[in-house]
Amino acid sequence: MADLAVKSDPTEDRLAALTMPSCGAWGRAVREAALARLRSTGLPGRRDEYWKYTRPDTLTQANVVPAAVFQNDELPPFEGLERLKLVFVDGVFDADASDDLAETGLEIERLETAMAQDIHWAKDLYGVLETNGQTPVARPLAALNSAYASDGIVLRVTAPVARPISMIYRHENLNSDAILHHVIRVEKGASVSVLENGPAAARLNKVMEVDVADGAAFHHVRAQGRDHERRAATHIFARLGTESRFKSFTMTVNGVLTRNECVIELLGDNAQAHVAGAALGDGDFHHDDTVFITHDAVNCESRQVFKKVLRNGATGVFQGKILVKPGAQKTDGYQISQSLLLDEDSNFLAKPELEIYADDVACSHGSTSGAIDDDALFYLRSRGVPLADAQDLLVLAFLAEAVDEIEDEDLREHVSARLSGWLERHRS
């Protein structure tokens, strides 16, 4: 019998390049379980329906596509804001550059510390929300993350925290391949804000699991980007208790490939989940927002507000779903995804979905793409505003609905200033 050529399996090829970090008993068990989840589905390929608009190749292949470290004189995001700083360099926690974890007064530690302990609260969360998020749609990159995450933060908040927790991701190595996994539990009545910024690595795979208990609140503001050549696949998995609130806003500028998935389960009555994003893409830029919100309780509200400004052949993708389970009455679901195409070479691909199994709900969704309004442009110019300024003003106005989702005024202004700074630097 002739030898059969051994067909290479992309998933096994990728796994062969990875080493599972050593850790304690529960850590080992949850990582092995995650690996089994990954093997059961395999990594996504081009024929995968959920990856129809975004090529997963460079996110899943064994080798990293090198990414140049981008230099400019702009201050890093959130500079000047009072916050607790946690710095990661190419996906590795840098204790020297960070604030002292022991002195924060918070239950905060590195993932490896938590996994080294026999008993830890994070055991009930790590990989658990990710597992819940694997149905009805598989998210293999998140399973890979749970199996191989090499660093991350484990945070438990038991009271309202005034100072935001700020995660700063620096990228220094051209070939870095970072796998980060954060676990956050906001206990009953507690609240916390988490900030994230920076390119992180040439390739980043990041998972954040957030458990928001009854009456608790979680705010998240992320400034993603800067480095043009970086690639990222991120997942947020959130579980919301009764009367809890979850708000997440992401600003994305630059980056050849970004896929941000957000998977939220509203499990307690009267809970509220808002997810928003503002993306500015110029040229070789591909940005994908994939959102899945499940309503599984009564009288909950969810909002998805995603705006993308694209030019010089940039591509924007939106896949957003609202699933209303039987019995989730009085659901108020809102979803809008819009793109502003500044030329005819740019693309926006949208797949808004509603799946509703309750009869007393209000769900709306809308998706549009359009150009800058010529009438508005002329109106501004007729008042003396130069063309480029007028365009920037209209672009910012287009993004405003998403930016306004940020509750904190300082943060909101900070994000607006960065968006206008980017526009000024990217004038054609």
Next chain:
Amino acid sequence: MLEIKNLHVKLEEEDKQILKGVDLTVEAGKVHAIMGPNGSGKSTLSYVLSGRDGYEVTAGSAHLDGKDLLEMEAEERAAAGLFLAFQYPVEIPGVGNMTFLRTAVNAQRKARGQEEMSATEFLKVVREKAKTLKIDADMLKRPVNVGFSGGEKKRNEILQMAMLEPKMCILDETDSGLDVDAMKLVSEGVNALRDAGRGFLVITHYQRLLDHIKPDVVHIMANGRIVKTGGPELALEVENNGYADILGEAV
């Protein structure tokens, strides 16, 4: 101040001639009114002067204080002192009215090499001027013209005019969509800006507005030309007899 000579304009897309030789001179300190039936080219004239795309000047010229308007971008014309109060002011969601005003004022100052207005100074001036036009704080905060009534939009145009202090103001059917009280308020706003250094070109269908904004000269426009010019009595003639008589006479 504003000097238009033999202006011929056609629509770029339709190859349709709209203005067929307009001659008009507005002196500083004077108010000129242009009246005329629908489709006579009144609004086209205002758009061409302010620099809107979509029109092609096939012959003639337009100068403001000796500067060739037709060579300038819309924003340069504004900085040179030209202002158009729109017939249909544009709604701009997401841009606050105050931000809009301040951006415009400072852009023009910058273009003229003047110092920008500080936030405090700007606020003081805008509040004062808004008050006389009965524009409240809420209207200043809201996005430009979004959800404004017809009257509010027109008052907002006049506020912009008051803030920008142009040399030459073109009012394109500022009376359309206004009730009597709103027309009075808007007219008072315009009259307050009348001075020896400023010219006005008031485009209207009806004589009504001219009861409030008294013109020095009235022009009748028809079929892309100024067909008759006279004093304020010409407007009354139109009001009493319609355009037919005048047009019959002029042809």
